[in-house]
Amino acid sequence: MSNTIYLGYYFKVKPLQPAVEILIAELGYAGFESFVETEEGVTAYIQKEEWNETILEDIQILNSDEFEITFTSEEIEQTNWNSEWEKNFNPIVVDNTCSVRAPFHEKPKTDFDIVIEPKMSFGTGHHETTHMMIQHILKNDFTSKSVLDMGCGTGVLAILAEKKGAKPIDAIDYDNWCYLNSLENVERNNAKHITVLEGDANLLPGRQYDIVIANINRNILLNDLKTYTDTLNENGSLFLSGFYNEDIPIIEAECNKYGLKHVETLERNNWVALKFEK
Ligand SMILES: C[S@@+](CC[C@H](N)C(=O)[O-])C[C@H]1O[C@@H](n2cnc3c(N)ncnc32)[C@H](O)[C@@H]1O
Known part of the structure; x- marks a missing residue:
């Protein structure tokens, strides 16, 4: 990009x-x-x-x-994701099941249709990590699960989680632009169960979730993993992305320290998205 x-x-x-x-x-x-x-x-x-x-x-x-x-x-x-999008012009379609598109795209025939105007925020599905996190969400049961989308960007993952039946959902980003953009996209997609918050892992103590999704980057994840684990309910699932294949051992070791078990790996162009269970 x-x-x-x-x-x-x-x-x-x-x-x-x-x-x-x-x-x-x-x-x-x-x-x-x-x-x-x-x-x-x-x-x-x-x-x-x-x-x-x-x-x-x-x-x-x-x-x-x-x-x-x-x-x-x-x-x-x-990175101006809108102009990237305009250059590509096509909506993103993941596994023929979920489309992520701009308001000017025609509505595709997919089970899940997400409309995003990203402006400067990350999260259109163009990036490998967003794509794989969408695949994880599609494959897993989110019905009536409480969800945290940490580093929500455009809010795309939180919006898909709601479409998959999750509630309530907190979508958090420390970037003011992403916070405002997620608020807009949540409204644009008529999502009713998402609370968008501006901040970081410091907001988490006292909150509990069945599922935590975090597509950020290796160092922030390593730094905040303990807090994510504390916020995760027993038998809960943690989905992590934003790092490369070669980072798996260090992420895995840190997760193991907190009793999380690595159960699934997706990979695209050397980027990975991992699922852990508590
Ligand atoms: C790679 S983007 C992911 C966006 C979206 N969730 C997706 O999957 O496409 C990472 C996001 O995390 C946010 N971020 C980075 N560090 C953070 C932190 N410590 N706490 C909260 N958000 C953070 C960034 O502002 C950015 O929007």
């Missing part, structure tokens, strides 16, 4: 309405391509190659006496 350099602009707007709406409209005309509304205003992103010094001069509301608007900016490197 290609990475793109974006400029992120963090606008503080007083009073908030209707200024934020006008600002977003003007920024959109000026070439900014995604927006996240915040408590103080809006964060807007533009590709660096689209940027030129005069762009902000055309944003009339910035010179208005009615509103007080200040901003800071920074350069960030992001």
